[in-house]
Amino acid sequence: MNGNGITENQTGKGQSFAKRIYLPRLIGLAIGMLSVMAAIAPLGLPGWVWGLLLFNGLVWPHLAYQLATRSSEPYQAERRNLLYDSVMGGFWTATMQFNPLPAVTILSMMAMNNVAAGGQRLFVHGALAQVVGILLAITLFGPQVQLTATALQIYACLPMLTLYPLALGWVCYRLAIKLADHKRRLSALSCTDSLTGLLNHGAWKDLLQQQFFTCRQESFESVIAIIDVDHFKQINDTYGHLVGDSVLRQLSAELKKNLRQGDLAGRFGGDEFCVILPNSPLSQASEIMERLRGAMGNYRNEQLPELRVSLSIGLASCSSAMTDAADWLNEADKALYAAKNSGRDKIHFSLGDIVNAP
Numbered sequence: 001m002n003g004n005g006i007t008e009n010q011t012g013k014g015q016s017f018a019k020r021i022y023l024p025r026l027i028g029l030a031i032g033m034l035s036v037m038a039a040i041a042p043l044g045l046p047g048w049v050w051g052l053l054l055f056n057g058l059v060w061p062h063l064a065y066q067l068a069t070r071s072s073e074p075y076q077a078e079r080r081n082l083l084y085d086s087v088m089g090g091f092w093t094a095t096m097q098f099n100p101l102p103a104v105t106i107l108s109m110m111a112m113n114n115v116a117a118g119g120q121r122l123f124v125h126g127a128l129a130q131v132v133g134i135l136l137a138i139t140l141f142g143p144q145v146q147l148t149a150t151a152l153q154i155y156a157c158l159p160m161l162t163l164y165p166l167a168l169g170w171v172c173y174r175l176a177i178k179l180a181d182h183k184r185r186l187s188a189l190s191c192t193d194s195l196t197g198l199l200n201h202g203a204w205k206d207l208l209q210q211q212f213f214t215c216r217q218e219s220f221e222s223v224i225a226i227i228d229v230d231h232f233k234q235i236n237d238t239y240g241h242l243v244g245d246s247v248l249r250q251l252s253a254e255l256k257k258n259l260r261q262g263d264l265a266g267r268f269g270g271d272e273f274c275v276i277l278p279n280s281p282l283s284q285a286s287e288i289m290e291r292l293r294g295a296m297g298n299y300r301n302e303q304l305p306e307l308r309v310s311l312s313i314g315l316a317s318c319s320s321a322m323t324d325a326a327d328w329l330n331e332a333d334k335a336l337y338a339a340k341n342s343g344r345d346k347i348h349f350s351l352g353d354i355v356n357a358p
């Protein structure tokens with residue numbers, strides 16, 4: 001945060017806002033200048049008016065961009081720039097004596113830009129700024145009205161009516177794509193455990209419900225594995241939480257390496273991990289978990305060569321006797337505790353799987 005209480009994030013957003021406005025302003029003012037030129041050419045206005053028009057159409061877009069991006073409050077600076085655009089739009093409308101086609105073209109395009117950039121509030125403020133510009137021009141040149149448009153003036157408005165909406169539409173499209181990508185990233189973050197990069201508890205439980213009903217409807221074999229790091233509290237107490245975290249990250253890396261593409265791994269809490277292995281017989285699930293257990297048994301920390309890691313794992317198949325996903329998870333949990341109670345560092349099956357084994 002800087003001395004004025006403006007956060008770096010707010011500054012970044014303001015600069016991004018200025019960058020989005022830059023291209024539509026650059027195109028809109030350049031081709032809008034052609035419409036104004038065609039409308040004021042027969043009026044015999046003084047030379048400074050032409051100089052102001054060239055400045056407004058060719059120099060101002062670049063100056064406005066620099067003023068906004070170099071400001072300590074770029075968002076507010078760009079909003080002021082947009083109001084200046086509106087003032088000048090009103091000024092040129094009255095200067096060309098309210099010539100219907102170019103006047104309506106310029107005012108409507110600026111209104112479109114204000115709505116796209118700031119919604120209803122900026123639209124209202126922009127309309128008031130246009131009135132200020134109109135009054136300024138009337139003060140300088142008098143209240144005159146020219147209701148006929150020449151062929152040249154009509155043709156001069158065509159680029160404004162075609163190219164500017166395309167530029168504005170392209171900017172809005174790019175913004176929509178960016179927002180959609182941002183939404184996807186937020187959705188992924190909300191489902192991900194920050195330490196391991198695996199599914200978090202809630203996301204994994206939701207997928208468990210879906211997989212349970214799919215398993216029941218389509219009658220294919222699926223297995224849950226619950227994995228526990230043996231004596232993890234002792235690892236934390238002896239070597240510290242940073243070492244404990246490195247063990248959990250290593251386990252998540254081995255899970256990603258050993259699981260199949262459709263398998264779903266999540267951190268259930270603390271040192272406990274859960275895996276759904278869809279369309280997998282118990283024997284195949286057991287082989288995968290055995291590879292995982294062996295890989296973690298071979299894990300070594302170069303700074304702590306005495307550190308050893310082992311896993312206790314409980315497996316349970318989805319059964320027609322189960323009424324909901326909680327029953328399935330409970331069977332795997334019982335198998336895990338059987339593995340821990342029988343000496344740890346081993347894989348154990350649920351009682352139903354043992355009974356039903358051939």
